[in-house]
Amino acid sequence: MTTYFKNIIVGLWTVLVGMRVTLKYLISKPVTVQYPDERCDLPERFRGMVKGDPDKCITCMYCVNVCPVSCIALDGVKSDLPKKVVNLEGKEIKKLKDVTKFDIDISRCIQCGFCVENCPTGAIYLSHDYENSTCSREDLVYHWAKK
Amino acid sequence: MQELIIWIQKFVIETTGWGFLKTLPIELWYILFMFVFGGVVLGVVMFFAGVASYAERKVAGHIQSRMGPMRVGPHGLLQFMADGIKLVMKEDLIPAKADRFLFKAAPYVLFAGTLALFAAIPYNQLFGKPLAITNLNIGLLYVLAMSGFVVVSILMAGWASSNKWSLLGGMRSAAQIISYEVPVAVSFLAIIMIAGTMNMFDIVSMQEGGIWNWLIFRYPPFTCFVFLVYYVAAMAEVNRTPFDIPEAESELVAGFHTEYSGMRFAFFFMSEYANMLAVSAIATVLFWGGWHSVLPFSILPEPWVVLEGMGWFAGKTLFSVFLMMWLRWTLPRYRVDQLMKLCWKVLLPIAFANVIAIGIWIALT
Structure with a gap:
């Protein structure tokens, strides 16, 4: 009999406690924003769409080999006048090839960032773009090489 | 009249x-x-149902740290109109194996039963006369009968859909509403004992003169308990969360109105909100002093007292509606066995104990 009344009182009390919590949230500011009009600030290391920069790329094929889902296709031809590229450590390296094909299929990409970690020149990088919807699957393959 | x-x-x-x-x-x-x-009444109730659906979504949104509808009109104020237009223009589907007559009739029976509830509720007084559609001398009995009437249409909808979820929802609803009718009736009994009448206008009239004359504070703490019993049971009767097992989304898709679409669904939807309003209005009339002010005197001069009474009645009723929404977004849903246990083992004994206690109090004084 004591547990019966205790249960009722505890039940009523917990309802009041819950109502206090929900009231607190009711009068506090919502955390969501009106998306297309306002946007949240992205964190610095946000992993958005992977983008390529054919000017920096030395066609070392590290990214192609390391990609777990094989979404990068890369090719180059020997350049007539070799250029120099500054790598991430500040040293200059020779760029012997011109990039002819630099395709990233973002429908396959899992944004793991392995390619970015392995790229010696920073030619492939994770951007802050996240609105990637298209009307066809072909449009999801981005061609970064210069025509 | x-x-x-x-x-x-x-x-x-x-x-x-x-x-x-x-x-x-x-x-x-x-x-x-x-x-x-x-x-x-139809106009007021339908307008209220629209506004309440907007309010419900706003309250839900803000309780969950969202914003709720924001696009249609300023702060989404016209959202309910957009919803209404959408529902009217939707295709009206009837399942192939459905009992067509019952299927079509169920929403209208439900809505008619809900609207009939409003016939007996006194909203205000005009020169000492009740401002109600009809001033029934058995008002409370009528309200009780009409709120039990809803179960017929829910069973009709559940059965006619020829769908297992719908049938289960209808059965659960029948069990739930019939069970919870009993605590509601017993808590009405306590009110009838105190007031000595079933006339809702007379019940409000005896609560005049300040907050301490309201029936909820008349025989403390017993009438408070009566109010709690009534409120919980009434929430279960109108199938609101945490007692919405007849339409539990996670178990029964949408329960008895799974197969309904378009305007027929809209009738179920509106009658839920109309029921909320009716239950809140009854709570206001029976426990919160109807159109009487918190203070023992009225603030406005004589001809404007009517407006003040309107304000008090609307304020109390809408607060009660808000309370139901607040509770909905606070509590999780009951299981079927817990629901029955709450009704028969907790609410009903407490309601009876209160009736006896109030009876003894009245006899002694």
Whole structure:
């Protein structure tokens, strides 16, 4: 009999406690924003769409080999006048090839960032773009090489 | 009622100067005003249902740290109109194996039963006369009967859909509403004992003169318990969360209205909100002093007292509606066995104990 009344009182009390919590949230500011009009600030290391920069790329094929889902296709031809590229450590390296094909299929990409970690020149990088919807699957393959 | 009709008849004839209206039989005036009052109540209830659906979504949103509807109109104020247009324009589907007549009839029976609830509730007083569609001397009994009537249409909908989820929802709803009718009736009994009448206007009239005269504070703490029992049982009766097992989304898709679409669904939807309003209005009338102010005197001078009463009644009722929404977004849903246990093992004994305690108190004083 004591547990019966205790249960009722505890039940009523917990309802009041819950109502206090929900009231607190009711009068506090919502955390969501009106998306297309306002946007949240992205964190610095946000992993958005992977983008390529054919000017920096030395066609070392590290990214192609390391990609777990094989979404990068890369090719180059020997350049007539070799250029120099500054790598991430500040040293200059020779760029012997011109990039002819630099395709990233973002429908396959899992944004793991392995390619970015392995790229010696920073030619492939994770951007802050996240609105990637298209009307066809072909449009999801981005061609970064210069025509 | 007759006086009111005659007064209106006289007023209309005097203002328009159409003497021939006097030749019309009084019965015709009755029928005319039946439609007028019905139309007014229908309009108010449908408008309320729309606004309440917007309010519910806003309350839900803000409790969950979201914003709720924001796009249609300023702060999404016109969202309910957009929803209404969408529902009207939707395709009206009837399952192939459904019992077509029952399937079509169920939403209208439900909505009619819900609207009928509003006929007996007094909203205000005008020169000492009740401002209600009808001032029934068995008002409480009528309210009880009409709120039990809803179960018929829910069973109809559940059965006619020829769908297992719907049938289960209808059965659960029948069990739930019939069970919770009992604590509601017993808590009404306590009110009838205190008031000595079933007339809702007289019940409100005896609560005049300040907050301490409201029935909820009349025999402390017993009437408070009676109110709690009524409120919990009433919430279960109108199938609100945490008692919404007849339409539990996670178990039964949408329960008895799974197969309904378009305007028929809208009727179920509106009658849920209309039921909320009715239950809140009854709580206001029985426990919170109806249109009487918190203070023992009225703030506004004599002819404006009516407006003040309107304000108090609307305020109390809408607060009660808000309370139901607040509870909905606070508590998780009950299981079927817990629901039955709560009704028969907790609410009903407490309600009976309160009736006995109040009876002894009344006998001693």
